[in-house]
Amino acid sequence: xxxxxxxxxxxxxxxxxxxxxxxxxxxxxxxxxxxxxxxxxxxxxxxxxxxxxxxxxxxxxxxxxxxxxxxxxxxxxxxxxxxxxxxxxxxxxxxxxxxxxxxxxxxxxxxxxxxxxxxxxxxxxxxxxxxxxxxxxxxxxxxxxxxxxxxxxxxxxxxxxxxxxxxxxxxxxxxxxxxxxxxxxxxxxxxxxxxxxxxxxxxxxxxxxxxxxxxxxxxxxxxxxxxxxxxxxxxxxxxxxxxxxxxxxxxxxxxxxxxxxxxxxxxxxxxxxxxxxxxxxxxxxxxxxxxxxxxxxxxxxxxxxxx
Amino acid sequence: xxxxxxxxxxxxxxxxxxxxxxxxxxxxxxxxxxxxxxxxxxxxxxxxxxxxxxxxxxxxxxxxxxxxxxxxxxxxxxxxxxxxxxxxxxxxxxxxxxxxxxxxxxxxxxxxxxxxxxxxxxxxxxxxxxxxxxx
Numbered sequence: 001x002x003x004x005x006x007x008x009x010x011x012x013x014x015x016x017x018x019x020x021x022x023x024x025x026x027x028x029x030x031x032x033x034x035x036x037x038x039x040x041x042x043x044x045x046x047x048x049x050x051x052x053x054x055x056x057x058x059x060x061x062x063x064x065x066x067x068x069x070x071x072x073x074x075x076x077x078x079x080x081x082x083x084x085x086x087x088x089x090x091x092x093x094x095x096x097x098x099x100x101x102x103x104x105x106x107x108x109x110x111x112x113x114x115x116x117x118x119x120x121x122x123x124x125x126x127x128x129x130x131x132x133x134x135x136x137x138x139x140x141x142x143x144x145x146x147x148x149x150x151x152x153x154x155x156x157x158x159x160x161x162x163x164x165x166x167x168x169x170x171x172x173x174x175x176x177x178x179x180x181x182x183x184x185x186x187x188x189x190x191x192x193x194x195x196x197x198x199x200x201x202x203x204x205x206x207x208x209x210x211x212x213x214x215x216x217x218x219x220x221x222x223x224x225x226x227x228x229x230x231x232x233x234x235x236x237x238x239x240x241x242x243x244x245x246x247x248x249x250x251x252x253x254x255x256x257x258x259x260x261x262x263x264x265x266x267x268x269x270x271x272x273x274x275x276x277x278x279x280x281x282x283x284x285x286x287x288x289x290x291x292x293x294x295x296x297x298x299x300x301x302x303x304x305x306x307x
Numbered sequence: 308x309x310x311x312x313x314x315x316x317x318x319x320x321x322x323x324x325x326x327x328x329x330x331x332x333x334x335x336x337x338x339x340x341x342x343x344x345x346x347x348x349x350x351x352x353x354x355x356x357x358x359x360x361x362x363x364x365x366x367x368x369x370x371x372x373x374x375x376x377x378x379x380x381x382x383x384x385x386x387x388x389x390x391x392x393x394x395x396x397x398x399x400x401x402x403x404x405x406x407x408x409x410x411x412x413x414x415x416x417x418x419x420x421x422x423x424x425x426x427x428x429x430x431x432x433x434x435x436x437x438x439x440x441x442x
Contacts, residue, residue: 015359015362015363016362016365016392016393016394019362019363019364019365020365022365023313023316023365026313027312027313090314090344091339091340091342093340094339094340094341094342095314095342096314096338096339096340096341096342096343096344096345097314097339097344097345098335098336098339098345098347099344099345099346099347100346100347102346102347102348102349102360102364103347103348103349107348107352107353107356107359107360108359109353109355109356109358109359110355110359115363116360116363117363117364118344118346118364120314120344122314
């Protein structure tokens with residue numbers, strides 16, 4: 001049995017090296033930092049063009065995984081090197097996770113131009129793991145030029161993916177898009193493109209209308225398309241629309257990913273500090289001192305962030 | 308080597324022409340509740356697809372659930388494929404209906420453990436924690 005080392009995956013040349021590198025950034029620490037540095041050096045010296053990173057979000061059951069699988073197949077056929085990072089939630093109780101997105105993606109063993117990785121949210125408790133930006137940098141450095149990041153999709157605000165992706169695609173089902181939801185904005189506000197999936201089912205046309213009329217009340221309304229991942233209709237048009245938007249938003253993608261990685265690392269550190277303060281009783285003690293008027297809230301916050 | 312802190316990653320696979328996935332799903336859910344990150348790949352996967360998925364997901368364990376009777380052919384192929392891909396440190400275990408007389412051959416082919424009907428989730432979890440690679 002080979003003894004794993006801190007240098008695992010540092011080459012980023014093979015699928016296995018890339019896969020091990022992602023595990024390493026998930027573990028964190030100095031080895032993770034070194035890998036990100038390697039990836040950035042590689043991207044600076046070898047890549048003339050940034051990858052396009054597309055965030056895919058939307059309510060559970062809208063068909064995000066199947067649609068991403070269909071888009072990936074199509075893009076791969078067109079010669080793109082495609083990676084899918086599929087995020088699923090970790091259990092708050094056990095820390096475990098059931099990562100099921102691969103079920104909906106066609107396996108293509110032997111195709112080095114395709115990479116699929118399931119990522120658990122682990123400590124983040126959000127729609128993305130803290131390490132999604134780092135994983136994206138690694139797959140970009142490994143030569144994938146189109147990256148889909150599929151979020152957990154629960155909840156309306158999905159700031160992490162907005163920070164990280166060049167484009168955000170919101171996937172809705174045929175029952176989606178009720179007008180009040182659309183007006184409340186949330187996810188819709190940050191989407192660059194909206195697609196109503198499952199156009200093979202009744203009600204999809206009306207969902208498009210609902211979403212369009214809701215969005216029309218705001219400014220810079222994203223386009224609303226119709227597609228079916230199952231029968232394939234609209235998938236080519238959707239991919240073309242995404243690639244068109246990517247061209248108009250090109251540039252700065254790499255900086256965006258680095259900033260997202262930094263932001264996630266800060267959030268992870270702050271969450272860790274809070275957990276530590278909770279478990280060793282400092283949080284409760286500080287709360288008490290606020291209650292007793294001994295300390296203002298902002299002072300307690302500073303105290304906690306010092307660690 | 309420091310004690311492992313990251314969750315153990317397990318690929319649950321159903322190789323070959325066998326659509327009976329109840330056991331695999333129960334195990335996937337059970338191991339999640341035991342703190343494992345479980346990647347479920349669905350039914351009727353080729354051994355090549357299972358090996359490729361195991362490499363991409365950098366799993367510590369591949370668990371094959373098999374009720375079709377094709378275990379003697381398919382399971383050694385998974386072990387050999389992982390070895391050829393440079394991933395001999397991935398533990399391969401099996402579950403399902405596997406006759407007693409086939410066990411020795413499978414173990415000789417590199418299947419680390421076989422969990423037949425009646426195995427509990429806790430028993431499987433304990434075994435995996437004790438036997439996976441340490442990073």
